[in-house]
Amino acid sequence: MANGELSCGRRFAAVNEILERHQRRPERLVAVLQEVQEVYRYLPEEVLQYVATGMGLSPAKVFGVATFYENFSLEPKGKYVIRCCDGTACHVHSSDEILTAVRDRLGLKEGQTTTSDLMFTLETVACLGACALAPVVTINGEVYGQATPEKIVAIIDELAGGKEHGEN
Amino acid sequence: MAKIRSGEDLNRLAAMYRQATEKAAKRILVCAGTGCVANGSLLVHAALKKAIEKTGVAVDLDYLLEHDVPNNATQLDKSGCRGFCQMGPLVLIEPHNFMYVHVRPEDAEEIIQESIIGDRCVERLTYMSSSGDKHYDREEDIPFYKKQHRQTLSNCGHMNPEDIREYIARDGYKGLARALTEYGPDQVVEEVLASGLRGLGGAGFPTGRKWQAVRQAAGDTKYVVCNGDEGDPGAFMDRSIMEGDPHKVLEGMIIAGYAVGAAEGYIYVRAEYPLAVERLTKAIQEAEEYGLLGDNILGTGFSFRLHINQGAGAFVCGESSALVASIEGKRGMPVPRPPRLAQKGLFGCPTLLNNVETFANVSFIMREGAQAFANLGTPTSHGTKAFALTGNVKNTGLIEVPMGTTLREVIFDIGGGIKDDREFKAVQIGGPSGACLTKEHLDLPLDFDSLKRAGAMMGSGGLVVMDERTCMVEVARFFMDFTQRESCGKCIPCREGTSRMLEILERIVGGEGTEEDLGLLEEIAHMVHDMSLCGLGQTAANPVLSTLKHFRDEYLAHVRDKRCPAGVCRALRRFEIDASKCRGCGRCARNCPVGAISGQIKQPFTIDPERCIRCGACIKQCAFHAIREVN
Ligand SMILES: Cc1cc2nc3c(=O)[nH]c(=O)nc-3n(C[C@H](O)[C@H](O)[C@H](O)COP(=O)(O)O)c2cc1C
Ligand code: SF4
Ligand code: FES
Numbered sequence: 001m002a003n004g005e006l007s008c009g010r011r012f013a014a015v016n017e018i019l020e021r022h023q024r025r026p027e028r029l030v031a032v033l034q035e036v037q038e039v040y041r042y043l044p045e046e047v048l049q050y051v052a053t054g055m056g057l058s059p060a061k062v063f064g065v066a067t068f069y070e071n072f073s074l075e076p077k078g079k080y081v082i083r084c085c086d087g088t089a090c091h092v093h094s095s096d097e098i099l100t101a102v103r104d105r106l107g108l109k110e111g112q113t114t115t116s117d118l119m120f121t122l123e124t125v126a127c128l129g130a131c132a133l134a135p136v137v138t139i140n141g142e143v144y145g146q147a148t149p150e151k152i153v154a155i156i157d158e159l160a161g162g163k164e165h166g167e168n
Numbered sequence: 169m170a171k172i173r174s175g176e177d178l179n180r181l182a183a184m185y186r187q188a189t190e191k192a193a194k195r196i197l198v199c200a201g202t203g204c205v206a207n208g209s210l211l212v213h214a215a216l217k218k219a220i221e222k223t224g225v226a227v228d229l230d231y232l233l234e235h236d237v238p239n240n241a242t243q244l245d246k247s248g249c250r251g252f253c254q255m256g257p258l259v260l261i262e263p264h265n266f267m268y269v270h271v272r273p274e275d276a277e278e279i280i281q282e283s284i285i286g287d288r289c290v291e292r293l294t295y296m297s298s299s300g301d302k303h304y305d306r307e308e309d310i311p312f313y314k315k316q317h318r319q320t321l322s323n324c325g326h327m328n329p330e331d332i333r334e335y336i337a338r339d340g341y342k343g344l345a346r347a348l349t350e351y352g353p354d355q356v357v358e359e360v361l362a363s364g365l366r367g368l369g370g371a372g373f374p375t376g377r378k379w380q381a382v383r384q385a386a387g388d389t390k391y392v393v394c395n396g397d398e399g400d401p402g403a404f405m406d407r408s409i410m411e412g413d414p415h416k417v418l419e420g421m422i423i424a425g426y427a428v429g430a431a432e433g434y435i436y437v438r439a440e441y442p443l444a445v446e447r448l449t450k451a452i453q454e455a456e457e458y459g460l461l462g463d464n465i466l467g468t469g470f471s472f473r474l475h476i477n478q479g480a481g482a483f484v485c486g487e488s489s490a491l492v493a494s495i496e497g498k499r500g501m502p503v504p505r506p507p508r509l510a511q512k513g514l515f516g517c518p519t520l521l522n523n524v525e526t527f528a529n530v531s532f533i534m535r536e537g538a539q540a541f542a543n544l545g546t547p548t549s550h551g552t553k554a555f556a557l558t559g560n561v562k563n564t565g566l567i568e569v570p571m572g573t574t575l576r577e578v579i580f581d582i583g584g585g586i587k588d589d590r591e592f593k594a595v596q597i598g599g600p601s602g603a604c605l606t607k608e609h610l611d612l613p614l615d616f617d618s619l620k621r622a623g624a625m626m627g628s629g630g631l632v633v634m635d636e637r638t639c640m641v642e643v644a645r646f647f648m649d650f651t652q653r654e655s656c657g658k659c660i661p662c663r664e665g666t667s668r669m670l671e672i673l674e675r676i677v678g679g680e681g682t683e684e685d686l687g688l689l690e691e692i693a694h695m696v697h698d699m700s701l702c703g704l705g706q707t708a709a710n711p712v713l714s715t716l717k718h719f720r721d722e723y724l725a726h727v728r729d730k731r732c733p734a735g736v737c738r739a740l741r742r743f744e745i746d747a748s749k750c751r752g753c754g755r756c757a758r759n760c761p762v763g764a765i766s767g768q769i770k771q772p773f774t775i776d777p778e779r780c781i782r783c784g785a786c787i788k789q790c791a792f793h794a795i796r797e798v799n
Contacts, residue, residue: 027496069481130404131564132252
């Protein structure tokens with residue numbers, strides 16, 4: 001038993017460090033999950049279990065918080081996270097055309113947000129606060145203002161290293 | 169750095185920093201706000217540095233404080249957002265106040281040669297009126313800035329937000345020093361009450377009354393919370409303040425802590441604002457080093473600490489009780505009140521919660537006095553308000569005007585009118601909880617009470633301008649889609665009501681709506697308003713109700729005639745072949761994916777509206793422009 005715990009602890013070394021930094025205080029749960037997600041790029045189920053045990057919270061509470069906030073993902077995300085803003089200002093600047101173009105370029109089906117090769121995740125966001133540059137797209141946090149479908153697709157082409165449409 | 173131990177210490181430092189800054193004859197400020205950085209301003213900064221060093225020396229405040237300065241020294245600095253992001257990257261040259269727009273790294277040498285060495289303005293880089301016939305050399309002459317009154321945003325764009333010394337040089341923390349050394353906590357509350365400051369996060373509740381309630385609440389531990397969640401899609405005032413002048417927010421919060429008797433505060437920033445988090449973190453660290461935050465502030469014995477919490481993407485967390493739950497590490501769901509936060513808030517203790525812009529107004533009030541603040545604005549709404557002006561308007565950006573400025577002044581004088589000189593149709597104020605205002609409201613003064621009377625609300629300050637090509641039904645659908653997704657689901661009327669309203673609106677824009685749907689929409693709207701716990705549900709129907717009121721014709725066109733007058737709703741588009749232009753080549757018919765076009769070669773073709781899926785492929789194919797869309 002003790003042995004099992006040890007190996008588990010080692011496997012989650014990064015998580016342990018995060019838990020320690022927040023002194024396992026329950027009110028730090030949101031911040032803990034944010035940092036855990038930075039490490040794994042999503043919140044794997046077994047990690048959530050581990051966090052719950054480590055913080056002395058019920059798994060239900062941890063899952064409840066993880067599913068409440070939109071920025072938490074229980075599924076793996078792509079290496080590049082593309083966030084198309086569909087806030088009011090971007091919407092009136094035809095942000096939906098960019099969204100459609102990116103979807104087509106990545107060959108994403110209805111309801112699918114991540115390409116099967118885990119290269120790209122496409123999300124919409126309700127405002128990035130850069131409305132004067134509408135329409136706005138961010139790729140891994142980098143802001144692209146006055147975006148056009150062509151510009152964004154070209155960037156994706158570059159990131160994909162010349163991979164062709166649908167080849168993912 | 170030795171900690172500042174008194175008001176006199178602070179004044180001495182401020183004078184020292186000011187003198188040092190004046191040593192350099194010229195100063196170049198490159199905007200490093202989110203917008204300008206996205207447009208490449210950091211590259212411009214680097215190029216300017218190189219260019220300066222070819223003929224002189226580039227200095228910063230550290231250098232100026234320690235050295236005698238040769239007369240060819242130029243201070244090069246990064247600033248926060250100047251509000252005119254659409255024109256970025258922006259570069260400002262002091263003392264001439266030349267303002268250059270859309271600057272590229274290639275322009276650096278010319279700027280140095282002309283403006284720094286030659287004292288001349290580089291005309292081609294200045295802002296040109298949209299009519300293309302007038303250049304404006306100086307910031308203050310540009311129409312976008314002329315009618316503004318930048319009081320809360322006074323430092324944004326004029327100093328380096330990452331250097332506390334620049335804030336101190338611009339009278340920063342002077343309000344705090346006055347509050348702590350010349351006033352008791354009760355008098356600070358009195359001063360804020362007397363200023364008439366009202367909450368700028370949406371509801372306009374008198375700030376002084378809130379402070380008073382927390383001050384009087386029983387309890388040893390109290391908290392101050394700053395709401396930087398700014399969830400309204402289309403608003404970015406709070407972002408600009410946190411990024412461009414973070415110390416002003418801290419100063420307001422520390423004063424608040426002193427006034428209400430709190431020793432700790434939290435700033436809740438939405439996750440989409442990483443630069444704001446970075447700048448606030450740096451500001452907190454510097455303020456602690458200087459003895460303006462932490463233990464024994466300014467040697468007065470008052471201690472106060474600040475923490476930053478990041479949101480995780482839930483609009484409802486902007487609501488105060490949900491925000492408190494989120495800081496406590498829980499699901500961010502609103503709770504019924506009373507008890508109010510002032511009695512039982514964060515961790516069960518009395519809590520003062522204000523918006524970023526509200527806190528940013530406090531330093532002015534404490535420094536210049538309540539009267540100076542009250543001199544601006546209308547009798548019931550004092551001071552100024554920042555707005556994020558966006559949408560189909562020529563000049564978009566962040567603006568600040570005295571309360572009571574009319575919509576017309578904002579849209580046509582500051583905003584320069586509608587893009588491409590189209591017709592103004594409506595402006596959405598207050599985001600998804602707000603309302604649409606129309607032409608007849610253009611002379612409405614923007615203040616809390618006038619807006620309320622017009623059936624709208626100040627909201628956070630997002631102003632999205634819409635032109636004639638906007639379909640108001642689709643706008644209502646857009647906001648309902650947002651609200652429905654963001655409803656936390658606690659109240660059934662809000663959760664289900666927003667879903668049903670969305671379904672109806674989708675039906676209408678999809679061409680399947682009926683006239684009864686309009687009555688049903690209104691009925692659900694009132695039910696959701698009356699039976700929801702928090703502001704999200706209570707205001708969810710505002711965009712629907714206001715568009716139904718002001719643009720009923722448009723709804724009727726959709727449901728009766730199956731027509732979208734603005735030509736936006738795809739399902740209601742109709743394509744027609746102009747028989748006089750059609751040469752009967754058949755290209756359209758070959759390209760129609762569903763075979764909806766038929767005809768005989770060399771005779772005019774026709775489209776079968778029943779089969780047409782309104783994709784528009786035929787329009788693009790026709791070499792004779794014979795196919796058009798009819799609304
Ligand atoms: C759904 C919802 C979202 C809100 N979002 C924000 C927000 O993003 N920022 C904000 O300052 N206030 C927001 N508010 C208003 C706050 O509840 C609160 O009234 C305000 O922060 C109080 O500060 P003030 O008195 O300084 O305006 C929101 C309210 C509701 C109901
Ligand atoms: S009104 Fe809506 S958002 Fe507010 S608490 Fe109820 S369900 Fe949640
Ligand atoms: S970011 Fe530079 S003006 Fe707004």
